Amino acid sequence: MSLEVRQLTVGAIAENCFVVRREGSDRALVVDPGEEPERILAEVEAMGAAVEAILITHCHFDHIGAVAPLAKATGAPVYCPEIEVPVLADIMAFVPYAGFGPYESYDADETVKGGEALELAGLVLDVIATPGHSPGHVTYSVRGEEAIFSGDVLFQGSVGRVDLPGGDGATLLRSIQALLGHADISTTEIYTHVLDERLRALVLEKHPLANG
Ligand SMILES: [Fe+2]
Numbered sequence: 001m002s003l004e005v006r007q008l009t010v011g012a013i014a015e016n017c018f019v020v021r022r023e024g025s026d027r028a029l030v031v032d033p034g035e036e037p038e039r040i041l042a043e044v045e046a047m048g049a050a051v052e053a054i055l056i057t058h059c060h061f062d063h064i065g066a067v068a069p070l071a072k073a074t075g076a077p078v079y080c081p082e083i084e085v086p087v088l089a090d091i092m093a094f095v096p097y098a099g100f101g102p103y104e105s106y107d108a109d110e111t112v113k114g115g116e117a118l119e120l121a122g123l124v125l126d127v128i129a130t131p132g133h134s135p136g137h138v139t140y141s142v143r144g145e146e147a148i149f150s151g152d153v154l155f156q157g158s159v160g161r162v163d164l165p166g167g168d169g170a171t172l173l174r175s176i177q178a179l180l181g182h183a184d185i186s187t188t189e190i191y192t193h194v195l196d197e198r199l200r201a202l203v204l205e206k207h208p209l210a211n212g
Contacts, residue, residue, distance in 0.1 A: 132172025
């Protein structure tokens with residue numbers, strides 16, 4: 001089996017949303033639809049696929065801003081980290097910067113906390129608890145594919161920030177250890193939030209704390 005992953009960098013913070021499917025399948029998954037729902041829908045449509053589920057790694061606004069419109073347009077169930085469900089249900093109350101949104105809130109259809117094996121779109125995804133960047137953060141690992149969707153646990157050349165509410169550095173390091181135990185990091189494709197360096201400089205200039 002091989003995997004097709006399309007990356008869409010969306011919104012002002014350049015969050016990476018991923019559309020994932022088993023190659024040739026007419027069923028796809030969307031991971032972390034942060035913004036620009038029309039663009040994500042157009043991509044799925046161009047693939048000739050239907051969205052079977054929407055998966056959230058964590059509920060920082062840049063990862064969930066397009067969840068509600070996408071869920072409504074597709075009817076796909078939304079999988080959300082259990083303890084972050086209240087954030088998805090009231091997104092704007094948790095947006096720390098002016099000038100973003102408004103984003104529509106959503107009541108999660110399903111919850112995850114780590115330890116689950118989700119059978120969706122012909123794939124099996126192991127859910128791994130990876131808190132630290134946020135308290136309920138999870139990573140989705142595609143069984144047999146050496147591919148993980150790790151949200152903001154790892155950044156290009158760095159790790160996720162831990163200074164937002166619920167963040168904790170020691171917890172994050174333990175999560176990274178857990179990921180290393182789960183996956184051979186040298187051969188695993190890590191789909192994460194990788195900011196273009198020029199864009200990172202611009203974002204940080206405008207929003208000094210905006211780093212995922
Ligand atoms: Fe984040």
